[in-house]
Amino acid sequence: MLQLSYIRDNKDAVLTGLQKRHFTNAEAIIEQVLALDQHRRDTQRDLDDTLAQSNAKAKEIGVLMKSGDKAAAEAAKAETTNLKVHSKALEDALRLAEQQLQDILVTIPNIPHSSVPAGRTADDNEVVLEHGKKPTLYDGAQPHWELIKKYGVNGPIIDFELGVKIAGAGFPVYRGKGARIQRALINFFLDEAMAAGYMEVQPPIVVNEESGFGTGQLPDKEGQMYYVPEDKLYLIPTAEVPITNLYRDVIVPENQLPICNVGYTPCFRREAGSWGAHVRGLNRLHQFDKVEIVRIEKPENSYTALENMSQHVQSLLQKLELPYRVLRLCGGDMGFTSALTYDMEVWSAAQERWLEVSSVSNFETYQANRLKLRSKMEGKMQLLHTLNGSALALPRILASILENNQTPNGIRVPAVLVPYCGFEMID
């Protein structure tokens, strides 16, 4: 959520930013916000004045009572009636104005960073860099959804049909070496993050409504999350939600900054309406595993931190020997809450497609404002910047390892994972 004071003082910048996102009706909406804000402040001032008068009267009555002047006290009481009626009305008006403002503010996305390219769709994203050589596969190479059936003991190493039996489509069962390589990846990612200075956390994988609001999933994206009505809990779509919300309503002592957390969790996404032919196999799932890095930074350091996170993610891909590219998302393709997002995509050799495996974003104060996440810096209370990134999401990494490393004799496990999973080949 943008800060009102920011919109007030930087109307033009806000409008240009929203334009970059192709946010419709920006001008009208901002005008409405400013008008409502003015009205809210006027109302607040009136209310405060009225309440100040009431307080003065009450005090006066107290003194009169004590001095035993009953008649004067009663007379003063009579004078409060009007004030009461008046303040009641103003209170209602204030609450309404605040609610209306809030309702609009939550629909306004974050302002893109100046480096965010213009553009509407994924095709307009800027390719920042490409790294590694796309492998040439042997004749007869297969996509991962075929490969998984080729290996494994008494069944595929990743069994989609078994998952259907247990839960439904998009909930695969990992078996044998399929399960072990998953676990190896998780441990590898966690160890790498810790070596890079992140502290591991294991958060709950369900969250309440406040948490969903804090990071910006609610209101709006409720359709994407699994919900448990009995307990009013959402299954997390990413560890970003619980980990960032650890710092909701927190005033962080300046000397504890920056905060760098890493967590492994399963993630759950309903993916309503996004099913299609190109999401076969591991490309899109309802449940998947992900290691997420989250940082809380001083405003002046957040973009350095973002680059740093991007480097960290890239180093993982390099160690896994996967060809990848880095995209800077354009205004139209960026997430609602982000100011700048890098997507990392790995090359999936048999599908001959880039697969998104990480998304690293700086939210600046957008989430912090909702979270009330602040620090007292230079004597002033200030909102902090939040950032997060996948480091990494498992299924597509696994898909490209399977596809890129396939040989006629089996699938070669990246060297860096061998100590973690204890075998060199899936065969």
Place this chain on the structure above:
RNA sequence: GGAGAGAUGCCUGAGUGGCCGAAAGGAACAGUUUGCUAAACUGUCGUACUCGCAAGGGUACCGAGGGUUCGAAUCCCUCUCUCUCCGCCA
């Protein structure tokens, strides 16, 4: 699931109708003392909104929401959450 207790500032904890935005202690921060550390002493020490160039002022907030009252942390109602005991159970 059953029974009970409670929710106050960074923490502990006092406060049962006006003198309470809230005692006291601790923590933290700044300073004095000191060869260093420690101790002692002094001072500072909530947040939000709002008015003001500023100094400074106003308002709200003692789990949340409502009510009683001229006046509520304090009385009443509803809700939420936490803790303890019992039951069940990983």
